[in-house]
Amino acid sequence: MHLFLLIGLVAFSAVAILCRELLKSAISLAVASIFLALLLFEMGAVYAGVFELSVVAGLITVLFITAIALTRGDGDVAEGRAQRWVFPLFFAGLAVVDVLVMRKLLGRIPAIQGGESGSFSQVLWNQRTFDLVGQVGVISAGVLAVLALFRRDNGHGKGESHE
Amino acid sequence: MLFLYIIVPLLLAGLLPLLGKLSKRLLPDLLASAAMLFLLVLTVIGARPLISGGGVIQQATWFQAPLNIRLLLDGFSLLMLFTIALVSFVVCIYSIGYMEHYGAKANYYALLLVMIAGMNGLVLSGDLFTIYVFLEMAAVASYALVAFGRGPDELEAAFKYLMLSAVASAFVLLSIAVLFAVTGGVGFGAVAQGLKTLNVRTLVGICSALFLAGFGLKAALVPFHSWLPDAHPSAPAPISAMLSGVLIKVSGVYAMTRVFLGVFGLTPALTTVLTVLGVVSIFVGALAAIGQNDIKRMLAYSSISQIGYVVLGIGIGTPLGILGGLFHLFNHALFKSLLFLNAGAVERSTGTRSLDKMGGLAKVMPVTAVTSVVGSLSIAGVPPLNGFWSKLLIIIALVQAKMITLAVLAVLGSVITLWYYLVLQHQAFFGKLNEAWKSVREAPFWMSAATVVLALLCVAVGLAFPFVVGTWLQPAADALGQGVNVALNFIGF
Incomplete structure (x- = not known):
C-alpha cells in the first residue's frame, strides 16, 4: 500500500512539472498532494494528513486555479528545448541514486530513539513554541507582502526610471 | 530580554499597517527608527554583558x-545581533528620505x-x-x-530570487529531515551528540x-550566486543594503558556520571545500564586477566577491582565520551598506x-561622493580603513596555515577590487560634470546622515580596530573556536 501511494505521489509530482498547461499542472499537483495526505494517514500522522489534504490539496489548489483563470493568455512563452529534457534526465539520475545508494545507506544507519514525544498538540504548543512564533512571522510576512504588492497608490515611478 | 529582539519588531510590524492609516509618514518613520535604535542600545548595554561567562540560554517570558x-x-550570535541592529537602524534613517517617492x-x-525579526530569531x-x-x-x-x-525588473528579480531561494530551503530542510531521522533530534546539542555517538x-x-548547497545559495557563494546580481540591484536601495549588508550573511554565512563549525565540527575536507569556494567566489565576483555598467549590479557582484573572503577566513578554521572572517563579515556589512545607500542617493538624484x-x-553631491570614496577604499582594503585589517588578518591566517597560494590569490583579489572601485569612483563622481546633472542636488538630510554615519564607522573601526576586535569579535571567534563543544554543552536545549 505504501509503495503504491509513494509511486502515485512521485508520478503525479513529475507530471505537474512536465505538463505544458498550467491548469493540468495544478490539478496534477493537487492529486500528488492527495497521495501524500493518504500516505501520511497510513503512517499515523493524522494531523499532518489533515493539513496536507485541506490546505495544500484544497486551499492552495483553489488559489492556483483562480489565479490561472484570472491570467490572460497573451501567447505562449518561448521556452528553450533544454527545458524539455533537463528535468526528466535529472529525475532519472536521482531515481538511480536513490535506488542504488540512499536506500542501502539509510538502511545501515542505526537511528537513535527519542526526539519529541507526546500528542501533536503537546509537541506543537509545549515543545515547538518557538517555531510557532516563526510560523506567525511567516504568515505575517505573506499577508504584508500581499498588502504591499497589491497596494493602490503608485506614486513612486521607480520601475520606469530604471535604465 | 532576548525575546524582545523578535517580539518588538514583529509586534510593530503587525501594528504599522493600522497606524499607517493615521499617519502615512511620520509614525512609520518614527516608530521603525525608534525600534531599531532600541534594539541597538539593548545589544550594547543589555545583551553584551550576558556573554561575559560564555554562552547563555535564556527562557522567554511574556508579561513575566x-x-x-x-x-x-x-559571542557569535551577539556579533550578528549587533550587526543586524546597527545596519537596520541606519537603513531606517535613510528610508525616511528615500522611500518618500515609493x-x-x-x-x-x-x-x-x-x-529583521526573522534574522534575529535565526541568530x-x-x-x-x-x-x-x-x-x-x-x-x-x-x-x-x-x-x-x-516594476517589471523588480518583479522578475523577486521571482528569480524566490525560485532559487525555495530550492535552497528544500536542500536545508532535506538535510534537517535526514539528521532528525538519524539522531532523533534537531537541537544543536542533540544532533552533535547523536552524530558523535x-x-x-x-x-x-x-x-x-545539502547544507552547503542550501546555505551557499542563501549566501550567494559561487556557483550558487546567479540570483544575487538580479535581486539586489532591483530592490529599493535601503533593501539592497539590508540584503547585501546583512541578510546574505545571516541566512547564508551565519547558518552555514553555525552548522559546520558548531554542530558537525570542521573537518579537513570541509576546510578544503570552503577555502576553494571562497577563493573562486572572490575571483568570479570581482571579474564579473569589472564589466558592469549598472552601479548597483557592480556592487552586487562585489558582494559575491567579498563573501568569498568571509568564507575563506572562516574556512581556514584557525582562531586567526575565524577572527579575520568574522571581522570581514562585520566590515562588509558597514561598507557594502554604505555603498548601496550611496548608489541609491545617486539614482534618486539622477x-x-x-x-x-x-x-x-x-561637484553637485559632495557628501555622497566623499562617503562613497570612504566606502570604496575600505572595501578595497586600503589602510588604515576597516577593510584593510580584516583582509590582513585573513591573509596572515592563510600564511600561518601554509596556504600560500590562497594567500597570494586573496591579495590579487583585493587588487582587482581596488581597480573596479577606482573605475566606479572615476566614472560616477570625478571628471567633467555631465551637462544633464548641473541641476542635480545633494541627497536629502536623512539619507546623507545615514551615509555619513556608516562612513565614520568605517574610519573609526579602522582606527580603533583593537577595541572592536576585543569587544565584539574575539568573543565571537572564541565561541566558534570551541567547535562542537558549545553545542554539546547545550544538550537538551
Whole structure:
C-alpha cells in the first residue's frame, strides 16, 4: 500500500512539472498532494494528513486555479528545448541514486530513539513554541507582502526610471 | 530580554499597517527608527554583558509568564545581533528620505521589521528546524521587499530570487529531515551528540553537501550566486543594503558556520571545500564586477566577491582565520551598506544607475561622493580603513596555515577590487560634470546622515580596530573556536 501511494505521489509530482498547461499542472499537483495526505494517514500522522489534504490539496489548489483563470493568455512563452529534457534526465539520475545508494545507506544507519514525544498538540504548543512564533512571522510576512504588492497608490515611478 | 529582539519588531510590524492609516509618514518613520535604535542600545548595554561567562540560554517570558521558548546567545550570535541592529537602524534613517517617492511606507517598514525579526530569531535559535522557520520568515519578507517597486525588473528579480531561494530551503530542510531521522533530534546539542555517538561519516558528508548547497545559495557563494546580481540591484536601495549588508550573511554565512563549525565540527575536507569556494567566489565576483555598467549590479557582484573572503577566513578554521572572517563579515556589512545607500542617493538624484551617463557628480553631491570614496577604499582594503585589517588578518591566517597560494590569490583579489572601485569612483563622481546633472542636488538630510554615519564607522573601526576586535569579535571567534563543544554543552536545549 505504501509503495503504491509513494509511486502515485512521485508520478503525479513529475507530471505537474512536465505538463505544458498550467491548469493540468495544478490539478496534477493537487492529486500528488492527495497521495501524500493518504500516505501520511497510513503512517499515523493524522494531523499532518489533515493539513496536507485541506490546505495544500484544497486551499492552495483553489488559489492556483483562480489565479490561472484570472491570467490572460497573451501567447505562449518561448521556452528553450533544454527545458524539455533537463528535468526528466535529472529525475532519472536521482531515481538511480536513490535506488542504488540512499536506500542501502539509510538502511545501515542505526537511528537513535527519542526526539519529541507526546500528542501533536503537546509537541506543537509545549515543545515547538518557538517555531510557532516563526510560523506567525511567516504568515505575517505573506499577508504584508500581499498588502504591499497589491497596494493602490503608485506614486513612486521607480520601475520606469530604471535604465 | 532576548525575546524582545523578535517580539518588538514583529509586534510593530503587525501594528504599522493600522497606524499607517493615521499617519502615512511620520509614525512609520518614527516608530521603525525608534525600534531599531532600541534594539541597538539593548545589544550594547543589555545583551553584551550576558556573554561575559560564555554562552547563555535564556527562557522567554511574556508579561513575566515563562514561555516554552529558550534562546541561545553566545559571542557569535551577539556579533550578528549587533550587526543586524546597527545596519537596520541606519537603513531606517535613510528610508525616511528615500522611500518618500515609493509610497506605502507603513507596509514597507512592516515588511522590513518582519525580515529583521526573522534574522534575529535565526541568530538566537539553538535548533536546526527553528533556524529553517526563521530563515523562511526573513526570506518571505525579502521577496516582497525586492518586488516593492512593482516594476517589471523588480518583479522578475523577486521571482528569480524566490525560485532559487525555495530550492535552497528544500536542500536545508532535506538535510534537517535526514539528521532528525538519524539522531532523533534537531537541537544543536542533540544532533552533535547523536552524530558523535553513531559515527556516520558518509551521512554527515551528504548532509554537509545539502547544507552547503542550501546555505551557499542563501549566501550567494559561487556557483550558487546567479540570483544575487538580479535581486539586489532591483530592490529599493535601503533593501539592497539590508540584503547585501546583512541578510546574505545571516541566512547564508551565519547558518552555514553555525552548522559546520558548531554542530558537525570542521573537518579537513570541509576546510578544503570552503577555502576553494571562497577563493573562486572572490575571483568570479570581482571579474564579473569589472564589466558592469549598472552601479548597483557592480556592487552586487562585489558582494559575491567579498563573501568569498568571509568564507575563506572562516574556512581556514584557525582562531586567526575565524577572527579575520568574522571581522570581514562585520566590515562588509558597514561598507557594502554604505555603498548601496550611496548608489541609491545617486539614482534618486539622477534617475539613472548607468555609470556611462554619470560623471563629475562630486561637484553637485559632495557628501555622497566623499562617503562613497570612504566606502570604496575600505572595501578595497586600503589602510588604515576597516577593510584593510580584516583582509590582513585573513591573509596572515592563510600564511600561518601554509596556504600560500590562497594567500597570494586573496591579495590579487583585493587588487582587482581596488581597480573596479577606482573605475566606479572615476566614472560616477570625478571628471567633467555631465551637462544633464548641473541641476542635480545633494541627497536629502536623512539619507546623507545615514551615509555619513556608516562612513565614520568605517574610519573609526579602522582606527580603533583593537577595541572592536576585543569587544565584539574575539568573543565571537572564541565561541566558534570551541567547535562542537558549545553545542554539546547545550544538550537538551
